[in-house]
Amino acid sequence: MEVIVLGGGLIGTASAYFLARRGLKVTLVERNRVGSGATVASFGNIRRSGRYLPQLPLAHRSLSLWRKAEAMLGQDVEFRPTGHLRLVFGTIGLASMRSFIEAARPWGLVLDELDMRDVRTRFPGVGPDAIGASFSPEDGSGNPRLIAPAFAAAAARLGAAIVEQVAVESVARTASGFTVETSKGSISAEVLLNTAGAWGAQIAARFGEAVPIEARGPQMGVTEPLPYRILPVVGVWGGDGTEGYLRQVERGNIVFGGGVERSQVALDPGHAKADPARLSLQLRKLLPLLPALANVSIIRTWSGCEGYVADGLPVMGPSATTPGLFHAFGFSGHGFQLGPGVGDVMAELIAVGQTETPLHDFRIERFLPTAC
Structure with missing residues (x-):
């Protein structure tokens, strides 16, 4: 065939x-x-947390392949099972997290609920004003x-x-x-x-x-290298005003996204560009996740054409x-x-x-x- x-x-x-x-x-x-x-x-982001529940069998199957990717493809694609930490900043997010944890269990996804003492002990400097979090230890990121x-x-x-x-x-x-x-x-x-x-x-x-379907472009960015201390991917259970997501690569740079609306993209020619005017708002949205972002330089921003x-x-x-x-x-x-x-x-x-x-x-x- x-x-x-x-x-x-x-x-x-x-x-x-x-x-x-x-x-x-x-x-x-x-x-x-x-x-x-x-x-x-x-x-x-290689996450299963927060997914549409009937999509979880596909997500589980995919995660098993991410684990084999280096051996299967003959090169390191930087899959790192560092875990996925998702912070809670208010009652709406807390209810959303707990509802998902309960609903996802029959689908084969078990998430740990952490209180803030756990978060501060395990992930210092992350989400100091959060009231809780979920943690998915087998998820992570790739390049x-x-x-x-x-x-x-x-x-x-x-x-x-x-x-x-x-x-x-x-x-x-x-x-x-x-x-x-x-x-x-x-x-x-x-x-x-x-x-x-x-x-x-x-x-x-x-x-x-x-x-x-609509073509849209996310606003992505990366910082200068910082001391490497944030192991998991960090996100938010939404609804309480805090948005965005970030991760730190092994070289120390913080890769971030979210917090602002995705831009509309014309399919012809299909080129998506990051909007510099949105960057300051985006960083303000991300500060509750990682206050250290207030004092770093952004070295690159980018976007791309996604179908929604x-x-x-x-x-x-x-x-x-x-x-x-x-x-x-x-x-x-x-x-x-x-x-x-x-x-x-x-x-x-x-x-x-x-x-x-x-x-x-x-x-x-x-x-x-x-x-x-």
Whole structure:
């Protein structure tokens, strides 16, 4: 079986790798460079805390692959299971945390509830005014700049063709499958996998499947190096006025995001830029998490084009209109942790016709006029 994968972010490259590992002939097509879109804009958070509960089986599957990533891909992609600390600053956040802890347990996720004495003892300098926290010890972070190129290189070693910097001019169903016309020629295959991110809805629309999606850009930044002392990823249970997330890399820099609205992005050309005018507000929002940010220099800011589906859930699974077409796009800023698992699931679904991981809530049929 031959498969064309449209889109070379983490989802597309992971899919190409797992498809090739199953012995399928794969051609991955990317309009820019592998990993240059939403993936490189990512914070690098590998968390299960706070997820939509029916997404947890996929998140568990993905975490198991993150643990194997270095051995599987032949390079260190900086997966660090440092834990995920999520602070509480008020009664709304406390209720949200406790409700999630209780609801997530039957789904196989056990979170520790910490009081502030625990937080101050284990993580000094973090969230001094918080009233509590949850801690997920097996979660952590990875490097968004390394993971998609690593999957692409590993897929290529298994025989996949990685085609970069090509414009997709048309996509059509044929008697034997699909033909994709690009600026570098025509590619044909029996199966088409749409992993085009924010552009994924445009591909789906060509086959009569409308998906309400917006392209947005997060505001990300990184500080000068500081003494290394913050081990876990740090976030917030929201609703009480404090927002944002941060982590410290081993070189000492603090990577941060959140706290401000994501910017609107035009899909043509799809370039997202950080807004310097928002930086001061963003840092003020982050100070309750880490007061030390008040006295550091910001050395770089960036953004990237992410696809946000109207209901906040991705589109995953087979097309509702076209045999041989599959979708995996619209991860709404939550796809980094899921990426390896999504690739594995889509490869399983394409190769054997079914998957053990539940995808019902992510099916594209939910947007069809007759969906119920």
